[in-house]
Amino acid sequence: MSGNASAPTTSSASAGTAGVPVPGTAGRLGGMFSELRAAGRAGLVGYLPAGYPDLPRSQRLLRTMIESGCDLVEVGASFSDPVLDGPVVARAQHQALRGGTRLPEVLRTVEAVTSAGGRAVVMSYFNPIIAYGQDAFARDLAAAGGSGVITPDLIVDEAETWLAATESADIDPIFLVAPSSPAERIALTAGAGRGFLYAAAVMGVTGARDSVSSVAPELVARCRQVTTLPIGVGLGVRNGAQAAEIAAFADAVIVGSAFVARAGLEDRAAAEAAIAELATELADGIAGAASDDQETPA
Amino acid sequence: MSAPAAAGGRPRPDGLPRPSDALTGTPHDPDRRGYYGQMGGRWLPEALVAALDEISDAYAKARTDPEFLRELDRLAETYAGRPSPISDAARLTEHVGGARILLKREDLNHTGSHKINNVLGQALLTKKMGKPRVIAETGAGQHGVATATAAALLGLDCTIYMGRVDTDRQALNVARMRLLGATVVPVDTGSATLKDAINEAFRDWVANVENTAYIFGTAAGPHPFPLLVRDLQRIIGAEARVQVPALTGRLPDAVVACVGGGSNAIGAFHAFIDDPAVRLVGAEAAGDGVDTGRHAATITGGSVGVLHGARSFLLQDKDGQVLESHSISAGLDYPGVGPEHSHLADIGRAEYVPITDAEAMDALALLARTEGIIPAIESAHAVAAALPLAKELGPDGIVLINLSGRGDKDTETAMKWFHLDDPAEPDQPAKPERPESPERPPETSAPTAAAAGNGENR
Structure with missing residues (x-):
């Protein structure tokens, strides 16, 4: 839905940071964002669940995403109850689970990406990480060469143990903010996270949408008022034009469902070609945006 | 809390408390973050935090709002049939x-169960928050029927999520909800039972939180639902x-x-x-x-x-x-x-x-x-x-x-x-x-x- 950013109950409080963005913590992904800044363009982040459509193919497709223009991939860990995901991603996660993919296989997938020279973070609902052990998972992910973890159902208020675990393992805890987040919660979230801040640009579940929500630029602007952490924008992007639009105001464009839908194509070669084509189109769109508009936010 | 304080009106002649009397704070309330000891809290997407805060605020006000309390008591007695013997x-x-x-x-x-106690309160709260639409999950259908009932009574648009396995085994309640004007959405994902209905209700809520209240059916879920429903x-x-x-x-x-x-x-x-x-x-x-x-x-x-x-x-x-x-x-x-x-x-x-x-x-x-x-x-x-x-x-x-x-x-x-x-x-x-x-x-x-x-x- 393309509703307006619901002005929540916030009474215009701005967490005592009136107008002064708090420096973000660069983290493991700091290098990538420095390079992107130097190149004057936004980054492209692609998502695919490990184990979808099966484990070897997901590993291959994630490498294809990197080779075809993704600066970073989100290796998806699957969960039985993915409340923030729409039908495409939820079905993919259920298939990955049926195929036996759990966090150990997710870690192997991260390793497959990083050993080929790619950058990877994990996207996971939190209960599997609790079950694995928060310290152990952070440590094992670091050992696999992973840069961080996006946790869509973990709010910073509940993240004390996780923040300690990721700090000691030196990986980035990446949190989400939403159009409904008031300024003080964006500040709180950005202050706890490292690497980048994930701006979920629509109120709703994952899934490709026809148009980029008008809420996205406003949300990113609100984020920039309180933090210097890079802002990645996701939820709903599916083509080069949309990527270009977002790249004009965000530091990274995050694409999930559109990759997942292509990965599910019956024919292996067709799936791989479609994934490569999408990554290329998105990367071209972003590059085009960079040449149109040199004003990439610092 | 044995003395019925009659926050919502005159004491009952039989000395029984009214629902409003049961909304007062207790030493067993959760802490500020919604914890009962090590349990509770808010383990869900940031996108819903503002909506949960809104409910917390509305409930905090309602707890001492004479108009809300009177209306809750009135509906409990004249509509739901309280007290129960x-x-x-x-x-x-x-x-x-x-x-x-x-x-x-x-x-x-x-409506045949305790569920009406909860939904009347939450539906009144929804009116206070000015939202025209409610959603709910249901397993046996009792909470769905109760929610559809309260929605009909108070003029709210109502959508109920129910696992496909449950719409099959509780077909009578599906019919009741539809008679009451609710939209019943069978949920096929996962195990197609109550937990999947809750997933689907959360998905709806994330997308429609501006105009929609989620009337949670049980004393579970993120803070403040366990407190609100319990009370x-x-x-x-x-x-x-x-x-x-x-x-x-x-x-x-x-x-x-x-x-x-x-x-x-x-x-x-x-x-x-x-x-x-x-x-x-x-x-x-x-x-x-x-x-x-x-x-x-x-x-x-x-x-x-x-x-x-x-x-x-x-x-x-x-x-x-x-x-x-x-x-x-x-x-x-x-x-x-x-x-x-x-x-x-x-x-x-x-x-x-x-x-x-x-x-x-x-x-x-x-x-x-x-x-x-x-x-x-x-x-x-x-x-x-x-x-x-x-x-x-x-x-x-x-x-x-x-x-x-x-x-x-x-x-x-x-x-x-x-x-x-x-x-x-x-x-x-x-x-x-x-x-x-x-x-x-x-x-x-x-x-x-x-x-x-x-x-x-x-």
């Missing part, structure tokens, strides 16, 4: 040969704590209630938490038996994790994937449980016992034949848990069972279970044979939607 179950008591068994008759409420159900125990001494001269030795998410149980228990002599006993659904793995006894057979917004006990595998639960009772067929129950179990204040499908159905038949009351299968679990307890306590004891709902909706299930439609067997045995018969109701075998959907949980 206590019945002295003399023939059941005699049959068991132990403690005196009393029944708190929530089954007599409008709206506290009237059960608050009334009983006056009614039982009026009838017997003293407090009961035990209060027994069934626990799925746990709203009727926490509502019944709460007034007695500070009475250490009163045992609080929750009956969990053990399905085919906890050792078979096909059950919904979350506290008995689960471990601590996070699901649907709260840290609490849940049924999960070693990888933290949530398991499918199994119970003949759709309303108890849920792999999670409310955080306050998890806490009461943690600190040993309440005890939780597993009751199998067969034990519950036997208890259902027993109550029907001794007292002329057909309980909901959910509530029959509480009856089953009370029987050995009554024996154990002996003739001097008093056991209060919270009879949370009536069994009309379960007639078809009971018909299959007891072969009531078999012309060759017009007179049913009081103790029907157990499961393996081919006529066994489909809902007690592996849900087909789960098999076709995702078997990842096994």
